[in-house]
Amino acid sequence: MKKISLTLLLLSFISTGHLVAQSKVIFPKEWKQISTQEVMDMGGLSLKGVTIYDPDGKILETKEAVALMTSRKYTSQYYVDKKGKLVAIALLGISDTQLKRMEDFKARQAELAALVGTEAKHFETIDMDGKPVNLADMRGSVVAINFWFIGCKPCIMEMPELNKIVDDFDGKDVKFIAVALDKAAPINSFLSKTDFDYKIIPEGRGVAQAYGIQGYPTHCIIDKEGKIQYFKSGYSPMTAKEVETKISELLRN
16 A cells, blocks of 8 residues: 655745645535545555646656655645545645745754754743743643643634643643733633633743744743753654653653
8 A cells, every 4th residue: 555654834924825826626515525634544644546746737647646746846636526535636736935934944943953952941931820930930740831822723722731731740840831922811812702711821922932933833942951952943743742752761760
């Protein structure tokens, strides 16, 4: 079975609404388009029995299709039949502007990765209850920081997984801090409808700037000695697992 493993980052600034073209292929009405996340939930992307079309509607050989899909110059639309089986993929070109954003994002990821092993920036602020939050007071604990804001859809998408991580590490020496850009009032309104179990810091733009945050969501994990050991921006179906694995690793050290 031909299977490829893709890092499917869902960037907040790229959506199918910004594609430069629509598929020229007319699919059967009973077929349904599904999201990248739904493909991942199916166990990954298997190309056996799947017909793949280029932006002009030409059917591609598997080798050529894989090369295009991993080139970062195309996005994919996935289609399943009425039985829920993946049967077709339509590749669509993306604009030069989007390519530039993706390259900028890749460069930013490299900058964050370069900070792993360095001392975390100190901050003092207050949480939603007006209680002080001081990073220095957390020395000796693992600290998981999530940078987010209410209007960030990928931030909200990952919250159920983050809540599960908080629950899994209940009673362990881990501090979960969510630095939000929004003020306390709209956050309270948001929390009345959506659960988020991190300790939330409102109006955290100063903290975000100190850490050089440019994309959301971003995760930063700090070890017991106050050094950054994980720093990554953007949403991926693998992010929660990476966060959980890194916390577990740091608790063992």
